[in-house]
Amino acid sequence: MTATVETTNPTTTTTARLECVKLSGGRGSALAFRDVDLKLAPGKVLAVLGPNGAGKTTLLLTLAGLLPSKGGNVLVDGARLRGGRPALASRAGLVLVPDNRCLFVGMSVEDNLKVAAKRGGPKPRELLETFPALERRWDLAAGALSGGEQQMLAMARALIQQPKVLLVDEMSLGLAPLIVEQLFETVGKIARDHGCSVVLVEQYAKLALDAADDGLVLSRGRVVLAGPAGELAGQVERLENLYFDAPEDKAG
Numbered sequence: 001m002t003a004t005v006e007t008t009n010p011t012t013t014t015t016a017r018l019e020c021v022k023l024s025g026g027r028g029s030a031l032a033f034r035d036v037d038l039k040l041a042p043g044k045v046l047a048v049l050g051p052n053g054a055g056k057t058t059l060l061l062t063l064a065g066l067l068p069s070k071g072g073n074v075l076v077d078g079a080r081l082r083g084g085r086p087a088l089a090s091r092a093g094l095v096l097v098p099d100n101r102c103l104f105v106g107m108s109v110e111d112n113l114k115v116a117a118k119r120g121g122p123k124p125r126e127l128l129e130t131f132p133a134l135e136r137r138w139d140l141a142a143g144a145l146s147g148g149e150q151q152m153l154a155m156a157r158a159l160i161q162q163p164k165v166l167l168v169d170e171m172s173l174g175l176a177p178l179i180v181e182q183l184f185e186t187v188g189k190i191a192r193d194h195g196c197s198v199v200l201v202e203q204y205a206k207l208a209l210d211a212a213d214d215g216l217v218l219s220r221g222r223v224v225l226a227g228p229a230g231e232l233a234g235q236v237e238r239l240e241n242l243y244f245d246a247p248e249d250k251a252g
Ligand SMILES: Nc1ncnc2c1ncn2[C@@H]1O[C@H](COP(=O)(O)OP(=O)(O)OP(=O)(O)O)[C@@H](O)[C@H]1O
Pocket: 027, 032, 050, 051, 052, 053, 054, 055, 056, 057, 058, 059
């Protein structure tokens, strides 16, 4: 089964910021996800949900060019992106925030941002507008920050690269619910203020759908539910069944 997340209004927008057409991917010879179709407009947030092992992270890594695709296409602003080439994906504006954050823990907050800054792009201190909590940590080593602050820094470091599409993996991992809620709010603000599209891989289905415009649910590598976030949020029971691998939703 495939499904399409159509966030563009066909009467006003002809080109999606991010588009996947029958995209498949995995590691080695195994497919972790298959035939994923999606369209995401600038400034919109897509929540990618699903149980453990559903293929969510593999989808993000494939979009970021860190894994080769095994079929289908990825398009950014209508231009086809060659798979398996992280430098090309980065040049096309795809920026990944990995679940382990990958910060330089011995370097200060400022230096973590400096190494990612682009010529002509925002200066590190400009990121404090979006992440004011980092100001009082500015000179501290990233490794000395709390989990929530580290996640903010990881997001700020992605944002300083002026992404067209921000790919965020398990932003909430290991964080207190209150911090998670704040981060989700910030994601919505980033999409609106910076006009970038955000693909948000998450386990916290309810919070993610509250922050997203659209949702897509993977189960066993296949899209089993997709549509406006508000509609998916109204199907929490079906979502929960998927998480517990209910037989009716097995994609085979
Ligand atoms: N490093 C790896 N080597 C081989 N197979 C892997 C590796 N990482 C994940 N897989 C396999 O790929 C499939 C998809 O995993 P993936 O991590 O994309 O799922 P996920 O939906 O992100 O799950 P989770 O929420 O637990 O992170 C699973 O069958 C998993 O066992």
